[in-house]
Amino acid sequence: MDEIGQLVRQVAEASPVEVADPGPKGSDVGDEQERRSQALSRFRAALEAEEQVAEAAQRQTAQAAEESVWLGASLADLSAVTGRTRQAARKRWPELGDVYRRRKWLGNHVDDITYMAGLLAARADDLVPSWGHGTFMRLIRELREGIQRCEADFAADARGGEHPAARWRALDDLVNVTLRGAIEAAGEPQTPEAGFALHGAKGVLGYYDHATASEES
Known part of the structure; x- marks a missing residue:
């Protein structure tokens, strides 16, 4: 004091x-x-x-x-620290419910994300749109960089670094921003393999959107 x-x-x-x-x-x-x-x-x-x-x-x-x-704490964990109810924590920090849902889903699907995002990136040449080629390829480049970071961040011997929660924010951006952008910018699949990759990536993103949707919606 x-x-x-x-x-x-x-x-x-x-x-x-x-x-x-x-x-x-x-x-x-x-x-x-x-x-x-x-x-x-x-x-x-x-x-x-x-x-x-x-x-x-x-x-x-x-x-x-x-x-x-x-980093995986629940509202109940915050409640235990504050000595107040979960409802009180939810009222004081309303945005944490969204963070909790995203973190919970991401924590159970790291391998699914890297696999399907990697498959989409591998088939990118067969998904190039007739318009917006530059934007699509930029997103694919960012997707590949994000996958590499994710693989390093979630390796068995990975450490949290200076900002331990940064890996989860980066993974969330990989799905919610980069993968979403690449899917939206992709053109019509030119091969069955490209079609499967795009369909799988859309499935991951749809699952993410459903699991992280607000409870009030």
Whole structure:
């Protein structure tokens, strides 16, 4: 608590705020009017600093909660830490329900994702569209890069790195952004193998969309 108080004072002193001098008081002693005006200015600055510190703490709390869910924590786990109900956690951080559903699905389908995405990338030459060739090939290149990262991220001896949840966010982007974009940009399959790859990729994406859809929808 002393550290927080010191932080508030430092922020307040770094950003002084001028307030109107309420004027002299009958009980003033010496330079007390001037000192009172300075104290009121520090009080106003401290109030603003207090708000900034509280907002920063709330952001840090929200980020830590989201990272915990990306790393497999449930709302029940958050509830155990906060000492409040799961409903309270859901109300405070409504976006975590979506993160939880995505993380849960991704955790059970890493191999399916890399296999079908890899199959689509391997058959890309037979899926080139008649229009938008550049966009499609860019997405295929990003898809291949994403698959390589995924294979490294989820290897048996893989470590979390500086940002342990980054692998799950990257995997989510691989499915929800890159794979989705490649499917939408693909042309008509020129071979049965390409048709199978596109159909399989669409199946993975459809399963993802169904499993991660909001419970309210």
